[in-house]
Amino acid sequence: MSDTYNHQNIESKWLHAWKTSDLYRVYEQPEIPKFYCLDFFPYPSGEGLHVGHCRNYVPTDVISRYMRMRGYNVLHPMGWDAFGEPTEQFAIQHGIHPRETTDRNTANFRRQMEIIGTSFDWSREIDSSNPEFYRWTQWIFLKLYEQGLAYRDTAWQWWCPTCQTTISSHEAAGGKCWRGHSGLEKRLLPAWFFRITAYADQLLDGLDQIEWPERIKTIQRNWIGRSEGCQIVFKTESGGLIPVFTTRPETIFGATFLCLAPEHPLAAEIASDAQKKKVRTYLQAASKKSNLERQSDTQHKTGVFTGSFVLNPLSQERIPVWVADYVLPSYGNGAVMGVPAHDERDYQFALEHDLPVKHVIKPGDTGWVI
Numbered sequence: 001m002s003d004t005y006n007h008q009n010i011e012s013k014w015l016h017a018w019k020t021s022d023l024y025r026v027y028e029q030p031e032i033p034k035f036y037c038l039d040f041f042p043y044p045s046g047e048g049l050h051v052g053h054c055r056n057y058v059p060t061d062v063i064s065r066y067m068r069m070r071g072y073n074v075l076h077p078m079g080w081d082a083f084g085e086p087t088e089q090f091a092i093q094h095g096i097h098p099r100e101t102t103d104r105n106t107a108n109f110r111r112q113m114e115i116i117g118t119s120f121d122w123s124r125e126i127d128s129s130n131p132e133f134y135r136w137t138q139w140i141f142l143k144l145y146e147q148g149l150a151y152r153d154t155a156w157q158w159w160c161p162t163c164q165t166t167i168s169s170h171e172a173a174g175g176k177c178w179r180g181h182s183g184l185e186k187r188l189l190p191a192w193f194f195r196i197t198a199y200a201d202q203l204l205d206g207l208d209q210i211e212w213p214e215r216i217k218t219i220q221r222n223w224i225g226r227s228e229g230c231q232i233v234f235k236t237e238s239g240g241l242i243p244v245f246t247t248r249p250e251t252i253f254g255a256t257f258l259c260l261a262p263e264h265p266l267a268a269e270i271a272s273d274a275q276k277k278k279v280r281t282y283l284q285a286a287s288k289k290s291n292l293e294r295q296s297d298t299q300h301k302t303g304v305f306t307g308s309f310v311l312n313p314l315s316q317e318r319i320p321v322w323v324a325d326y327v328l329p330s331y332g333n334g335a336v337m338g339v340p341a342h343d344e345r346d347y348q349f350a351l352e353h354d355l356p357v358k359h360v361i362k363p364g365d366t367g368w369v370i
Contacts, residue, residue: 011117018119019114022123024119024120025121025123026076026121026124027073029073032071032072032073035072035075037060037063037067037074037076038076038077039057039060039078040081041078041080041126041128042080042081043080043081043082043084043086043087044080044081044082044101044102045089045105046090046105047105047108048105048112049112049113049116054116057113057118061118061119064076064119068119076119076120076121077125077126078110078118078120078125078126079127079128080106080109080126080127080128081128082106082128082129083134084128085163085165089179090105099129106127110122110125144194148195149194149195150192150194151192152190152191152192154188154189154190154191155188155191155193156186156187156189157186157187158171158172158177158184158185158186158290159185159186160184161181161183161184161185162177162183163177167184169291170292173292173293184288186263186287186288200224200226201226203220204221204224207221225331227245227332228247229248230249231243231245231246232244232245232246232249232252232313232337234258234310234311234337235313236308236311236321237309237310237311240266242258242260242266242333242335243333243335244332244336245332245335245336246332246337248339248342250360251339251341251342251360251361252312252314252339253312253315253360254339254340254341254359254360254361255312255319255338255339256319256338256339256350256355256356256357256358257320257321257338257349257350257355258310258319258320258322258337259321259322259323259324259327259335260324260327260335261323261334262283262286262323262325263329264323264327264329264333264334264335267279267283267306267323268280270306270321271306271307271308272306274307275305275306275307279304281304282302282304282323289325291328294325294326295326300352301324301345301348301349301353302324302325302352303324303325303349303353304324305320305322305353306320306321306322306323309321319337320355322349322353326345326349338350339360340355340357340358341357341359342359342361
């Protein structure tokens with residue numbers, strides 16, 4: 001027996017054997033338990049795999065093989081997320097039709113995935129740019145639209161002037177797009193949205209029924225973001241109205257400031273003449289930050305005073321209006337009442353900007369008392 005491992009000869013032999021015998025094709029076998037292992041489908045917008053792909057697909061392949069050894073009928077499919085902006089950009093960059101680049105790149109991706117020994121059932125391969133696939137995504141979209149679950153609206157989105165396209169907050173980290181282009185800005189753009197909030201309760205209940213690490217479940221719960229509370233309307237001194245969503249209406253007497261998200265339609269309009277320049281400068285700086293940066297607990301809570309006030313609807317006390325980027329337009333109405341004595345982020349903001357802290361609830365012998 002040789003004391004060296006000739007991986008090229010041995011692995012090529014068994015890879016050929018697996019492929020010719022169609023070893024990993026999945027058949028219906030109702031008598032044995034089923035296991036479904038689904039990966040994110042890669043963008044075929046590069047000429048081949050990189051180590052990040054292997055970091056994703058090797059662990060799931062290990063899980064799939066382990067479950068097969070335990071007697072499960074394992075479905076471990078693979079496909080290509082080929083009908084989107086990355087594919088378009090790759091085709092533009094190389095001056096080649098996207099159909100040609102997609103077919104060429106997916107063929108190489110498939111070849112490399114076979115080389116590293118993945119156990120995908122290639123008979124179930126999916127290509128999202130294939131008309132036989134996307135006809136069903138179009139059908140699903142139409143059904144969602146008919147039920148009011150798909151709707152048209154405008155929203156603040158990251159825009160890359162080089163790519164000439166919108167990008168997500170994750171792709172805009174560090175002030176550059178994921179391709180390294182600078183000059184990102186936020187624009188109010190029309191887009192289609194799915195009304196996933198209609199299923200918030202079902203999504204949250206479903207998390208209790210799956211075997212995921214609790215840390216991941218917590219992330220999902222925070223992402224779903226169901227909040228129970230009420231809307232309180234504050235009146236400006238000029239007679240305008242600013243609705244605020246809060247989960248703690250009982251703390252309204254402790255509100256010492258009101259904060260608007262930089263994207264709020266009144267953020268620039270409400271500024272006094274003396275503060276307009278400062279507000280505009282702040283809005284421009286905030287537009288270059290990602291939501292992740294704005295929500296970081298370690299950063300300073302930045303903000304700017306608008307020079308305007310609202311009235312507390314119960315006490316009629318004058319409350320200063322600030323613009324602060326820790327407030328996101330997607331939460332509530334993009335406006336929060338600052339109650340620093342009873343909210344950690346409001347407290348940090350109040351300390352940062354020397355705003356009063358007013359306690360209205362305190363622990364008592366029989367519970368919390370107002």
